[in-house]
Amino acid sequence: MSGVHILGVGAIPWGKQTVMTQLKMALEAIKAALLDAELSWKDIDGVVAASSRFEGGMGWGLHANELVQATSEQGVPCINVGGACAAGAIAFQTAFSMIASGQSEAVVVIGAERMPKGFIPRPPGGQDDITDNDFLRWVTMGLTNPAYWAMEAQRRIHDYGTTPESFAEAVILMRNNAASNPNARFRKSVTAAEVLASPMVTDPLHLLQICPVSDGAAALILCSDRLAARVSRMSVEVAGIGIASGTYGDPAHRIPTVGGSVHGDIPHTSEVMSAAQKAMSMAGVEHGDIDVLEMADNTAWHLLAWPEMLGFVEPGQGDWMLKNKRYNLNGDLALNPSGGFLSFGEATTAQAVLQICELVWQLRSEASGRQVPNARVGMSAVLGLGANGGSVVLKR
Amino acid sequence: MNTDQVPVIAGILELDSVGVHLVGARCKTCHELYFPSTPTCRNPECTEDDLESTWLASNGTLYSYTIQYYQPPPLFRIDNWEPYAIGLVDLDDGVRVSGILSGIAFEDIRIGDRVTLGALPLYIDERGVQRMTHAFFKFDHAANRGAVEQ
Numbered sequence: 001m002s003g004v005h006i007l008g009v010g011a012i013p014w015g016k017q018t019v020m021t022q023l024k025m026a027l028e029a030i031k032a033a034l035l036d037a038e039l040s041w042k043d044i045d046g047v048v049a050a051s052s053r054f055e056g057g058m059g060w061g062l063h064a065n066e067l068v069q070a071t072s073e074q075g076v077p078c079i080n081v082g083g084a085c086a087a088g089a090i091a092f093q094t095a096f097s098m099i100a101s102g103q104s105e106a107v108v109v110i111g112a113e114r115m116p117k118g119f120i121p122r123p124p125g126g127q128d129d130i131t132d133n134d135f136l137r138w139v140t141m142g143l144t145n146p147a148y149w150a151m152e153a154q155r156r157i158h159d160y161g162t163t164p165e166s167f168a169e170a171v172i173l174m175r176n177n178a179a180s181n182p183n184a185r186f187r188k189s190v191t192a193a194e195v196l197a198s199p200m201v202t203d204p205l206h207l208l209q210i211c212p213v214s215d216g217a218a219a220l221i222l223c224s225d226r227l228a229a230r231v232s233r234m235s236v237e238v239a240g241i242g243i244a245s246g247t248y249g250d251p252a253h254r255i256p257t258v259g260g261s262v263h264g265d266i267p268h269t270s271e272v273m274s275a276a277q278k279a280m281s282m283a284g285v286e287h288g289d290i291d292v293l294e295m296a297d298n299t300a301w302h303l304l305a306w307p308e309m310l311g312f313v314e315p316g317q318g319d320w321m322l323k324n325k326r327y328n329l330n331g332d333l334a335l336n337p338s339g340g341f342l343s344f345g346e347a348t349t350a351q352a353v354l355q356i357c358e359l360v361w362q363l364r365s366e367a368s369g370r371q372v373p374n375a376r377v378g379m380s381a382v383l384g385l386g387a388n389g390g391s392v393v394l395k396r
Numbered sequence: 397m398n399t400d401q402v403p404v405i406a407g408i409l410e411l412d413s414v415g416v417h418l419v420g421a422r423c424k425t426c427h428e429l430y431f432p433s434t435p436t437c438r439n440p441e442c443t444e445d446d447l448e449s450t451w452l453a454s455n456g457t458l459y460s461y462t463i464q465y466y467q468p469p470p471l472f473r474i475d476n477w478e479p480y481a482i483g484l485v486d487l488d489d490g491v492r493v494s495g496i497l498s499g500i501a502f503e504d505i506r507i508g509d510r511v512t513l514g515a516l517p518l519y520i521d522e523r524g525v526q527r528m529t530h531a532f533f534k535f536d537h538a539a540n541r542g543a544v545e546q
Contacts, residue, residue: 121469130407130432135471139405140529141482141496142464142472150462151484151494158460158507203463203502248440251492253484259420259431259493262486 002282004099005228005235006394007106007221008037009357014216014344015185017114022056026067026112029217029350037221038233039106041072044221046107048095050087050349051080053123055114067110077104085296086243086382087111088218088352089275089390093243095222105224111350112217119144120213120348122256134256141258146210146299148255150202153301157204160316162304164204168195169322170303171208171342177329178339180369183354185214186343209300214345218354236360239377239395240285242278246271246387254387268309271389272296276310276381283393285377287312290393292362292378293333294355297340307333310381334372337362352390355380363396404518404527408432410451411528416515417451418530420491424448429491455535456487458509463502473527475519483532485511496531510535 010032012025020028026049034040049063057063057080064078077098083090088111095107126132137143156162171190178184190208198207228235246254247270249263267273280286293312297303304318312333313321321327327335338344338358341351359378361367376396383389403409410417420431426442431452436445461483481497483505497505498516516531 119466119469122471130405131434133432136405136408136432137494138468138471139473140408141494142468142474143482143494144464144466144468147462147464147482151460151482154462155460155484155507200463200465202465205462248438253492253494258495259491261428261430261490262492 002100002238002241003225004096004238005223005225006238006356006360007223007228007231007233007235008033008035008039009220009360010034010036011183011218011354011357012216013183014214014347017215022052022112022114023066023070025114025215025217026063026110026219027070029112029219030067030108030110033108033219033221038231039221042074043106044072044076044108046077046079046095046098046104048079048081048091048107048109050091050111050353051082052113052349054116063110063112083388083390084385085346085348086352086384086388086390087349089243089380089382089392090388092220092352092356092392093241093390096238096241099222099224105227107222109220109222109353110217111353113347113349114215115213115347117213133258137256137258143258144202145255146205147202148253149210149299149301150205151253152305153204153299156301156305160319162319164196165192166304166319166322167204167209167300168192170297170300171195173322173327174297174303174336174340174342177337177370178343181339181343184339184343185345187339205299205301211298211341212345214347216344216347216350216354218350218357220353220356234364236363236394236396238392240279240281240283240393241391242275242282243388243390244271244274244278245389247274255385269383269389271387272381272383272391273309273389275389276379276391279379279391279393283395285393290377290379291334291375292337292359292372293335293381294338294358294378295336295381296351296383297336297342298346300342303335303340306381307335329370329372334375337367337370337372352380352382355382356392356394359392359394363394399520399524399526401515401517401526401528404529409515409528409530411515415454416513416530417454418493418513420450420452421447422450429489431491431493452491452493453488454513456485456511456532458505458507458511459484459486459492460507461497461505473519481505483511485532496529498531499533512536
């Protein structure tokens with residue numbers, strides 16, 4: 001019993017925004033979450049923002065401050081956190097700690113992002129020398145983010161005989177799940193032929209097997225035992241939570257590095273695996289207890305590899321699981337019922353928050369059209385630049 | 397043509413009459429190897445920070461690869477861009493390094509192939525200097541016979 005609950009969730013439809021600014025998107029997501037929680041700004045005594053590097057925050061990453069100044073200046077503590085694509089998970093951990101410590105009763109967690117077009121470029125502020133890997137990888141070889149995943153996918157083909165059709169099936173599943181999700185950007189079903197006919201971006205990954213960049217926002221309202229007991233709205237308790245950074249010797253060729261030592265006994269993507277292990281251990285759950293997994297599917301490869309690395313299935317079994325529909329909504333483990341990043345696109349700071357929104361909708365049986373039958377335990381897993389991993393386990 | 401050749405970025409590559417060398421660093425205490433060079437030892441088992449510059453192994457085995465069909469953002473500068481392969485190579489001294497794979501037809505690239513380090517011209521800069529990067533080429537058994545490997 002962590003004593004921390006999620007009382008409200010909210011998100012806006014993801015896509016390419018032409019009208020709303022980053023701030024406006026954040027306000028809309030928070031408004032939806034407050035409405036869902038049946039609370040108002042007056043009830044809020046903490047705001048944690050997963051800070052964008054691209055827009056807003058007065059240029060200093062002060063997104064939480066910007067939000068309260070736009071809505072409700074009443075002395076509320078504002079915390080702004082980084083963590084790249086895992087920033088939402090770091091923000092969630094921060095809000096969790098504020099409530100678990102007894103300092104706060106109701107805290108907003110917000111991630112909102114308008115992404116620059118195309119390959120995610122190098123942000124400003126780095127040194128133009130070999131101390132900055134993100135400079136080095138561009139100038140020495142032009143190694144794009146999806147190319148890192150493509151090399152993992154190519155190695156998987158070598159190790160397990162994964163076929164182009166398997167990678168396509170992952171996309172088909174995500175699109176099918178997204179079909180009835182009003183917040184998803186890509187809701188049209190696709191066939192394997194369509195996926196494999198989409199342009200080859202970085203071999204073996206086709207365009208439709210790589211998550212694009214999107215504009216999106218998602219928000220959560222966390223609250224204490226005391227508040228949860230006082231209101232009529234159904235809350236979902238946070239059963240387990242974990243964040244972690246990487247372990248030295250991790251075999252993953254981590255974005256944006258160009259070289260590293262590999263130590264055989266270290267798990268691949270150790271930051272995420274450590275975080276997930278912490279969350280599961282705190283929640284006291286085993287793999288078989290988990291009904292829903294919302295995980296970062298930056299590419300089709302992730303959907304095959306991560307459930308294996310997280311311990312849900314044996315290494316190399318992902319292809320069989322997909323082919324035999326065991327990852328479908330009514331399968332052994334429902335994989336990304338939201339439709340995942342492949343259907344939403346990547347809005348870096350918001351996506352880990354969105355994952356948790358989906359888990360709450362699933363556990364409250366409100367995921368119309370994509371509901372996992374009798375979902376009781378849900379887990380999230382996300383990876384961010386800088387070797388940031390985050391995971392949450394929620395129980396109904 | 398006798399164009400001056402310099403590395404695309406200082407401190408990553410050394411070009412001399414013998415060949416091409418990737419510049420890394422080795423911890424004098426725990427002997428961990430790093431690429432690119434670094435002033436600090438990152439091994440959590442090691443508490444020292446006394447590193448020396450070293451050349452990495454010149455040969456390795458292809459761990460994986462990809463072919464990039466779209467031109468990267470402008471920070472990557474190359475004359476006459478066209479789709480190209482990038483490899484992830486386990487060097488013989490244990491460091492895993494990525495680099496452009498050059499001189500191998502896409503359909504002939506195989507995981508597990510032996511590759512060797514070389515220099516690849518990227519572009520001629522404003523001063524007429526040819527900027528070079530590290531790349532991996534097919535291992536030439538004949539050329540390497542008798543050569544002392546790092």
